[in-house]
Amino acid sequence: MQHSKVLYEKGIIKNRKMLTQSQYEDYQMACHLKHIKTFYSSIKAICFSDFGTLEANEDGILISVEQGKSIQATLFISAAFFAEFRIDGSPSFSVKINVLAECLSLFGLSDCSVRILYKGEGSPLLLLLEPHDDDQVSTECSIKTTNMEELMEYDLDANSSSLNTIFMRGPDLSNIFHELDKAADEFELTISPLKPHFRITTLGVMQAETSVEVAKSSDMVILFNCRETTVARYKSQQIKLTNKAMQVASKVAIKTDASGLLELHFMMNADDQKEMYVRYFITPLLETEDN
């Protein structure tokens, strides 16, 4: 924060709270990322709510976004993804996720490197952006942080007999969802050990139904693990929120059990093999009487 401090002293910047004036070593979190493109597009993919929660530890950074206690998205970026990654303790805070996305895209299409800094409770999240194609330009963004909001805890019981898991190729699944009825209200997911193995049915306003079936022997399916049949319905709007992540995913894991809670796991396809994924939990709709 060299230049912001000077500008504050001159009276150009008024909000003192947005300044952090300590040494580099004192930061609880200091990461450096050489190319922000993948980072930006995955943040953009989970940008469906106002606030996001950021938690960091030695393994990496988790950014979670929730909407109405029924859908939760978590972006995980492993420490290996960063050129430099230093965490002291386990900082966690909430931040306006669209402001964060906006700040990362300040220079539009030009690729930038970013330094992410956080000093501790009450201080802002700092982003120092430097475009690669112009070394005369640099940006300091300081984003207000608030105390972390409690997140919903979703979990699928790994030992449950009804836990079903499918691994699929990302582009193929994305194509399937792309071709489904856009106007549908609800999606029904059926996973069963017998035919039709995996079926997505859409239910529209006019009782219109379409369905897609994927056999477990299909090339799209990498792994099919199912002992009991599970059927559950989800709001199509919530499924659609996963679209952006699905489009860039190389591999998708679909997990669910008898409760109907759906876990979607999107592995991001970064150029090298460094780990980055987005995980969604979507709660099912309650069965209505006429079903």
Place this chain on the structure above:
Amino acid sequence: MKFYAEMLDVLYMREFHAIAATLAKLAKDCIMILAQEQMHFIVNEEHCSTSSPLVWVSIASKDYFPEFQMTPARPEQEFIVLVMSAMHLSRALAVLRSGSSSSVHSCKLNLKQIQFPCISVIASVVSPSSSEPREVVHDVPVTVVPPSDWISYMLPKVPNTQIVLGIPSLRLLRSLIDKLKNISPSLIFHGSTAGELNLVAESDMATITTRFSRVLLHKPDQEQSEVGAEAEADVSCSVDTRKASAFFNALQLPNEEIMIGIDSERCICLQLDIRSNVVLHSILPAVCI
């Protein structure tokens, strides 16, 4: 009252279209002032929330037009002043942009009276399929402004500024300001004689400071000695972010350098040198924070 001009160079014609397209992005109407050796365009500031700023372009006729004849209505008058739709003009000139598919030989501008006064844009185009050139004619309706009203159509003057900085990365500046308009309604330009430009956007949620270092400093010619040349001085001015963004988004010219003049707490004046005698100006007035 007569006006006739002809362009022959492909590059100049393309630039002329780019100027017209820029004006069309800024406002509905534009003013064309024709002088003996100059052609000026003015787009007035609009007073609404998503408004565009005052922009004007001065073109030395010698540069663009090998032939340029202007005869005012009366010999004692200096100008012809016309008002026209910027969009119509830009569309009429769109054929000049043409890339590889066809080539434009010449473009004539002619002030004519058919049922109404209009500027006739006649482009002579050769398409690859035939050797015969075809003529593309657009008549752009204009309103002739009588001399009694000229006082309200005067060419603006470039205000005196304390500092003028040349920013070589217009593309970055454009996308930056476009994003900043979502963060804060006002944007502070802060320049210093040390060759720095800082852009500051502040809101409750975020403070964003961007520094352009080692920018070219163009010292204003006069009054510099009083201040003392070695003393480092800095000036700042806060402007409407949307207005700034409207200007930068409208620019259709390929130039990569823009001059930013700062008049402390009064205005920002922007200057784009398309060529040495073809200059686009704009003024962003200061706002209170």
